[in-house]
Amino acid sequence: MSKVALYEHGEGKTTLRLNKYYKTDYSSANFLSSVPLGILTGLLIGLLVFIADTNWVMRVYEKIGGTGAILIFAAGFILFVVGYCFFSLYMFNHKYDNYRGNLRTYGLNLRRLKKVYEEEQAAENAANK
Amino acid sequence: MLEEFYIAHRRPCGYILRAVILFVCMFIISRYIGFQAFISQPWFIAILSLALAFVPIRFIMIAVMAYTTVQIFFLSYGIGFVTGVILIVMYLLYFRFAGQYGFLLMILPILYLIKIPLAAVLVLAATGPAISVITVIFGTTFYYLIHYIDVHAVAFASSSGATEFEKGEMLLQGVFTNREFLMMLVVMFVVFMIVHFVKRANFSRSYELAILIGTGVFIILTVACELLFGDITRAKLLYYCVGGVVSGAIAVFLTNIIKPLDYSRTETVEFEDEEYNYYVKAVPKVAFKTETVSVKRINKRKDG
Numbered sequence: 001m002s003k004v005a006l007y008e009h010g011e012g013k014t015t016l017r018l019n020k021y022y023k024t025d026y027s028s029a030n031f032l033s034s035v036p037l038g039i040l041t042g043l044l045i046g047l048l049v050f051i052a053d054t055n056w057v058m059r060v061y062e063k064i065g066g067t068g069a070i071l072i073f074a075a076g077f078i079l080f081v082v083g084y085c086f087f088s089l090y091m092f093n094h095k096y097d098n099y100r101g102n103l104r105t106y107g108l109n110l111r112r113l114k115k116v117y118e119e120e121q122a123a124e125n126a127a128n129k
Numbered sequence: 130m131l132e133e134f135y136i137a138h139r140r141p142c143g144y145i146l147r148a149v150i151l152f153v154c155m156f157i158i159s160r161y162i163g164f165q166a167f168i169s170q171p172w173f174i175a176i177l178s179l180a181l182a183f184v185p186i187r188f189i190m191i192a193v194m195a196y197t198t199v200q201i202f203f204l205s206y207g208i209g210f211v212t213g214v215i216l217i218v219m220y221l222l223y224f225r226f227a228g229q230y231g232f233l234l235m236i237l238p239i240l241y242l243i244k245i246p247l248a249a250v251l252v253l254a255a256t257g258p259a260i261s262v263i264t265v266i267f268g269t270t271f272y273y274l275i276h277y278i279d280v281h282a283v284a285f286a287s288s289s290g291a292t293e294f295e296k297g298e299m300l301l302q303g304v305f306t307n308r309e310f311l312m313m314l315v316v317m318f319v320v321f322m323i324v325h326f327v328k329r330a331n332f333s334r335s336y337e338l339a340i341l342i343g344t345g346v347f348i349i350l351t352v353a354c355e356l357l358f359g360d361i362t363r364a365k366l367l368y369y370c371v372g373g374v375v376s377g378a379i380a381v382f383l384t385n386i387i388k389p390l391d392y393s394r395t396e397t398v399e400f401e402d403e404e405y406n407y408y409v410k411a412v413p414k415v416a417f418k419t420e421t422v423s424v425k426r427i428n429k430r431k432d433g
Binding site: 037040041044045047048051052053054084088091092094095 | 215217298301305
């Protein structure tokens with residue numbers, strides 16, 4: 001019982017929420033939430049590149065023309081966002097797998113606790129009879 | 130004694146430790162880039178640290194990032210904006226997924242200041258997953274960003290002709306073409322990976338050996354890089370050699386002494402020989418210390 005209580009007040013505060021989801025649901029939900037954040041991160045990195053070396057950006061623009069430059073930057077941006085989303089998928093899968101082991105132990109302890117309660121209840125009932 | 134005290138007062142110990150680390154971190158940031166007098170005062174930092182000690186680690190990290198950005202905004206809007214964007218990108222790229230390593234982002238600048246950043250890298254490589262190398266990269270970037278702004282603060286403040294945009298450009302180009310920063314980034318990455326893969330070797334004392342090899346590689350690489358690409362001085366040589374050895378000793382101490390204090394950790398090992406698969410579960414004895422077993426004796430009823 002103390003193990004169950006310790007877990008619920010410690011790591012369980014975070015991990016028990018995961019118990020509501022299947023792995024695929026959990027990962028997919030986080031994958032979807034990563035799309036806007038990936039776009040934001042890509043835009044911010046693009047902004048940093050632009051600030052860091054405006055001359056380079058302008059040189060690319062002059063060398064291959066407006067459409068070509070836009071296409072290249074857009075392709076880089078899309079690649080980054082896709083990479084970011086898959087990286088987040090990997091990280092959330094990894095997180096889920098890490099916690100699942102502890103959740104299994106927690107479930108096992110809960111079942112054990114239930115069994116103890118049932119045995120005690122049965123003993124009590126027998127004594128009352 | 131220490132273990133029992135930690136077990137008995139685990140929660141308050143955690144809060145105190147958080148508050149102390151936060152205070153030291155923000156105090157160092159304020160000494161480096163304390164451009165706003167009011168929020169750089171020790172009493173303000175102490176109150177802020179105490180308040181932040183009770184919030185989750187992710188919010189603590191965001192608060193430290195915000196504190197840094199606000200300080201820099203008082204130097205220059207352009208520099209502050211660029212710093213803020215870099216810190217947001219760092220958060221979105223990694224700490225969003227692994228908030229538990231956020232503390233390292235705060236500890237690394239402290240360790241860089243006292244010349245033993247390798248200690249954190251070795252401990253993390255020996256105890257954490259391979260992906261946490263990103264924490265080391267971002268921690269190093271964070272330190273060199275603050276350091277660069279500190280060193281060039283007068284130049285940024287006095288360059289009245291430059292626009293805020295140009296100041297941001299100067300910062301980015303200055304930091305990301307800094308030879309020492311790039312060298313440290315590569316060295317730390319290589320050391321982390323070597324330690325991480327050596328400690329996974331299946332023999333006893335692999336942690337110690339990994340740390341020893343990591344320390345050696347750090348000293349050799351840094352000295353070699355300085356000899357090849359830079360100008361090695363006596364102070365730098367001392368920093369790399371003595372700092373490296375001290376870091377290695379601290380890392381061995383932490384992985385051997387502090388880690389077993391994690392009394393709740395139950396370790397499992399799986400291995401096999403020709404005939405069997407072995408699944409070993411190691412439960413620390415200290416976990417059983419608090420358990421009190423009461424044995425109830427029921428005497429046999431005497432009939433008649």
